[in-house]
Amino acid sequence: MARKKTITRDQILTAAYEVVANNGFSKFTARNIATQMKCSTQPIYLEFANMDDLKQEVVKAIFTHLSEDIFTREVTGNRLIDFGLNYIDFATKEKKLYRALYLEDSGNGSMMQETSFHWFKKLAIDQSEYANLSESEIKSIYIGFWIMATGMASLMSAGILEFVQEDVIKALQETLTIVIDRKETIDIKLAASK
Incomplete structure (x- = not known):
């Protein structure tokens, strides 16, 4: 009689997810995941073709978490400002996951930047005041805005600076106004996904 599975795909x-959230992708190994579950590595390889397959599934779960729980929270009524604010809030509340996704050289940083641009673009074209902007104008606004948001997120995540929410909102609003009013577009290429 075949043994019944005791460890499910969802448990793996x-x-x-917990390994990445607590230790980053540098610790994303079958052994560390098995240790987290207090089992051998065998159930992992029975459920997933390889570690890349598992990693893709974890990244999908993280994207779902970000898109449903983090980046959609409404605070100010301006969805672009809210996006920046939520990104900074995520960086300060989920420091290790933020670093794993946006700062580690694990092959995900460029994908996260690309995904963040697409989220930003969707938010921009869904708002009437930005709907008529070209893709290059939206990209230019994103780059200027993202530089400010990432700087604040990184400094706050590292504990170097602290800001109250009102000051973060004001800085993001001022940055957005400046980059929208700028006559020239910034042509910085987002890093290509590996």
Whole structure:
């Protein structure tokens, strides 16, 4: 009689997510995930073709978390400002996951930047005041805005600076106004996904 599975795919995904959230992708190994679940590595390889397959599933789960729980929170009524504010809030509340996604050289940083641009673009074209902008204008606004948001997120995540929410909102609003009013577009290329 075949043994019944005691460890499910969802349990493996949860453990893998926890490894990334607590230690980053540098610790994303079958052994560390198995240790998190207090089992051998065998159930992992029975459920997933390889570690890249598992990593893709974990990244999908993280994207779902970000798009449903983090980046959609409404605070100011301006969805672009809210996006920046939520990004900074994520960086300060989920420091290790933020670093794993946006700062580590694990092959995900450029994908996260690209995904963040697409989220930003969607938010921009869904708002009437930005709907008539060209893609290059939206990209230019994103670059200027993202530089400010990432600087604040990184400094706050590292504990170097602290800002109250009102000051973050004001800085993001001022940055957005400046980059929208700028007559020239910035042509910086987003890093290509590996």
